[in-house]
Amino acid sequence: MRESAFETVVGALVVVVAAVFLWFALARGGEAATGSDQYELTARFNSVSGLARGSDVRIAGVKAGIVKAIDGDPERFEAVVTLSLDTKWVLPDDTDARVSTDGLLGGAYIALEPGGGMDTLPQDGKGVIQYTRGSVDLLTLFASFAAGGGGSDTPDEPAADPLVDDLEGVEP
Structure with a gap:
């Protein structure tokens, strides 16, 4: 009988703590950064x-x-x-x-x-x-790198860069 009363008290305490937590979460959930205007x-x-x-x-x-x-x-x-x-x-x-x-x-x-x-x-x-x-989308980005699409057109040559193509004829 004594164990049953103890378990009932502990169960009630758990329910009260859960209810307080839920109330706090709902009360603060819609609040803005500082609660001001x-x-x-x-x-x-x-x-x-x-x-x-x-x-x-x-x-x-x-x-x-x-x-x-x-x-x-x-x-x-x-x-x-x-x-x-x-x-x-x-x-x-x-x-x-x-x-x-x-x-x-x-x-x-x-x-x-x-x-x-x-x-x-x-x-x-x-x-x-x-x-x-x-x-x-990080998963798509990681999948792209894992599949070997790390930014180049083909695995053996670098990606084409239009800016580099435009600057090839310019002398320093």
């Missing part, structure tokens, strides 16, 4: 592999917001990503957005690289990041 920007990518709603948006490695939504545009065959950023980040209109990963096994995030433009992206929810770079 936010604004939205939109960016279009050719590929957002590995990116998910709630993924980080980082500037210089610092969390500046989250990915609020990911939708597809069936007319342009692009992914449309809505970003939610802290209002303290005032970005130039030539800001670059790219999908990046935390190493080989890490999750994907959006890395923003502010440009040098004098105009800024609007913080009224209508701002669009024009310069984007999608994610690189």
Whole structure:
């Protein structure tokens, strides 16, 4: 009887800890970087592999917001990503957005690289990041190198480089 009561108490404790963890995860999951005022920007990518709603948006490695939504545009065959950023980040209109990963096994995030433009992206929810770079599929890249496609046209000769061909007739 004593073992049964102990097992019941331990089981109840496990359920309570799991419930607290679940509540904490759900409560913090939709929260932005600092919990302060936010604004939205939109960016279009050719590929957002590995990116998910709630993924980080980082500037210089610092969390500046989250990915609020990911939708597809069936007319342009692009992914449309809505970003939610802290209002303290005032970005130039030539800001670059790219999908990046935390190493080989890490999750994907959006890395923003502010440009040098004098105009800024609007913080009224209508701002669009024009310069984007999608994610690189690492498995396809590794498979290409494993199959011997490491960047040359044929295994025995280097890849053709149009710049080298153009410069062959130029004297130093």
